[in-house]
Amino acid sequence: MNDFAAAVPLAGLLGIEIVAAEAEEVRGTLPWRADLCTSGGILHGGALMAFADTLGGVCAFLHLPEGASTATVESKTNFFRPVGAGTVTGVARPLHVGRSFIVVQTDLTGEGERRVAQVTQTQAVITRRAE
DSSP states (O other): OTHHHHTSHHHHHHTOEEEEEETTEEEEEEEOOGGGBOGGGOBOHHHHHHHHHHHHHHHHHTTOOTTOEEEEEEEEEEEOSOOOSSEEEEEEEEEEEOSSEEEEEEEEEOGGGOEEEEEEEEEEEEOOOOO
């Protein structure tokens, strides 16, 4: 499973673990660490966004035609509560799978299954042009 995370060096630096990866649902975890925090020991929003982007990218990848790749072209994040300890769990699911774009929603929850953030992103489907 973590071959996906290994393909994204930032995922390894952040400590992201992919625990399940199916086309209709990708699950992962991001542990709280002091070096990923902003002031007051709160997990940085950028770390949460990178976590969601990683899960969303894996979800999009699992829907790509052979030989295609993907890249995030848009991402919208709503933060609902801070994370000051524990592990954040993420679940990414496709909302739309098209020929040019894939839209993924990733829900992030903290301890007690409390929603931390919701991220909706658009991933481009990149195909090589015939030469």
